[in-house]
Amino acid sequence: MSKRRKKEDDSEFHIGEWLKGKGPEGDIAICTRVRLARNLQGFHFSARQTDAEAKELVDFIMPRLQQSLPDTLQPIDLDTLDELERTLLVERHLISRELAGSKRARRVAINQSESTAVMVNEEDHLRVQVFECGLQTDTAWQRAEALDDALIQRLPLAWSEEFGFLTSCPTNLGTGMRLSVMVHLPGLVWAEEIEKATNTAQKIHLAVRGLYGEGSRALGDFYQVSNQVTLGRNEQQILADVQLAVSRIVQWEREVRQALLRGTARNRTTDRVHRALGTLERAQILTSEEALNCLSAIRLGIHEGLLEGFDVQSLNKALLLSQPAHLQRHTRERLSAEDRDLRRAHLLRQVLGCEP
Numbered sequence: 105m106s107k108r109r110k111k112e113d114d115s116e117f118h119i120g121e122w123l124k125g126k127g128p129e130g131d132i133a134i135c136t137r138v139r140l141a142r143n144l145q146g147f148h149f150s151a152r153q154t155d156a157e158a159k160e161l162v163d164f165i166m167p168r169l170q171q172s173l174p175d176t177l178q179p180i181d182l183d184t185l186d187e188l189e190r191t192l193l194v195e196r197h198l199i200s201r202e203l204a205g206s207k208r209a210r211r212v213a214i215n216q217s218e219s220t221a222v223m224v225n226e227e228d229h230l231r232v233q234v235f236e237c238g239l240q241t242d243t244a245w246q247r248a249e250a251l252d253d254a255l256i257q258r259l260p261l262a263w264s265e266e267f268g269f270l271t272s273c274p275t276n277l278g279t280g281m282r283l284s285v286m287v288h289l290p291g292l293v294w295a296e297e298i299e300k301a302t303n304t305a306q307k308i309h310l311a312v313r314g315l316y317g318e319g320s321r322a323l324g325d326f327y328q329v330s331n332q333v334t335l336g337r338n339e340q341q342i343l344a345d346v347q348l349a350v351s352r353i354v355q356w357e358r359e360v361r362q363a364l365l366r367g368t369a370r371n372r373t374t375d376r377v378h379r380a381l382g383t384l385e386r387a388q389i390l391t392s393e394e395a396l397n398c399l400s401a402i403r404l405g406i407h408e409g410l411l412e413g414f415d416v417q418s419l420n421k422a423l424l425l426s427q428p429a430h431l432q433r434h435t436r437e438r439l440s441a442e443d444r445d446l447r448r449a450h451l452l453r454q455v456l457g458c459e460p
Contacts, residue, residue, distance in 0.1 A: 120218030125416040127238015138248040141280040158208035172254040177213040191429035278335030291360035324396030377405035395426040
């Protein structure tokens with residue numbers, strides 16, 4: 105391993121709840137998220153709104169939302185942010201790409217620790233998100249339920265005795281709850297067992313998606329495992345389903361990692377980890393995907409004791425800063441794709457303390 109420099113100062117860099125690297129099973133289960141879809145009586149679903157209706161809805165919700173929140177949340181008018189700032193919120197998993205790109209009136213409210221975010225006027229009138237680091241399904245649900253109860257007291261939520269919470273998309277009817285856990289599965293990917301794990305999850309009605317949810321790819325060996333069924337099952341049943349399934353996936357990943365560290369497989373695994381480190385130390389150009397794949401291998405190397413001198417906090421900072429919006433915010437420059445790839449390679453060496 106090459107000589108290491110002092111890592112870049114990160115005293116002003118804030119990592120949200122989803123990427124703190126702590127919590128139960130935190131080496132594999134990165135973050136738990138509860139998302140609740142809610143709509144208001146007397147207003148069209150978002151897809152049918154006129155511009156005037158969208159503004160009326162936002163004006164109706166925001167003051168009542170601020171009264172309902174148990175934490176201090178900062179409301180953000182997304183119309184006042186440029187594309188870069190909105191993309192940064194997407195990269196931090198605080199808003200969806202759909203909300204970032206929408207042209208109608210919409211808002212988001214976020215608390216200081218970024219463990220709670222409420223999107224206003226996305227696909228549904230309200231999308232409540234609660235994050236907990238590690239595998240903490242019960243804790244995440246308790247916080248989400250408390251917020252939901254507060255909203256029910258102040259907003260006329262659309263509810264049916266037959267269908268439960270009414271949502272814009274029928275697949276969210278019932279509880280309106282998506283419980284997802286972000287997991288890091290390089291072992292299953294390297295052992296070519298990830299498809300088997302994905303198929304197993306799908307057989308018990310769980311969805312397995314990429315880093316940024318529906319429609320995204322599994323960059324850096326990160327996957328999101330979530331419930332598919334919201335109608336006909338209550339919250340406790342969904343919690344039990346996801347908790348059990350993710351616990352099994354985590355155990356499967358641990359077993360595969362151990363197999364990859366035994367016998368002749370250990371040499372190949374160690375080589376793969378150190379090749380990733382060598383790429384980060386020497387590469388002059390790095391795409392986002394290349395960076396995430398290298399950081400994934402190094403994360404495995406840290407947790408399995410194959411690398412010394414690195415810490416997960418610096419790795420998580422590198423993961424965020426490798427994303428296009430974070431990279432440009434950090435450099436305080438608007439960069440072309442080619443320039444981003446050049447700056448990314450240099451910046452990641454600084455963050456990780458690598459010296460070519």
